[in-house]
Amino acid sequence: MGNKNTFNPAQTSGVQYFWTNERVTVLHRNGAYLPHIEPSEVLLIETKPVDGQRMFWFGRVTKTAYWFVLEEPVSIYDVDSWYRHQQAMINAHDGNLDEFCDMQGQLPF
DSSP states (O other): OOGGGTOOTTOOBSEEEEESSSEEEEEOTBTOOOSOOOTTOEEEEEEEEETTEEEEEEEEEOSSOEEESSSSOBOHHHHHHHHHHHHHHHHHHTTOGGGTSOTTSOOOO
């Protein structure tokens, strides 16, 4: 994902914000604290590394809950991939069906 969206992979403590299609808040394992969370905000909560790779719980905040977008901890690259796939679905819904459907308008499954 790199620095083009302001995500700094070197930051390992506190709170970090970066942008994809929307603002994403990252709570790192060391010293992270949010005094206020906006409803519908995307939140990544860093958890234990797996095989040396930093992992995050990926979810969205509502007024009463935190629900997981993906069911298990994922890498930051998985989050980026999820956003890319979401944008492809939005593009298909907005009428750009050339990449999503064949000439008869049938889905590829």
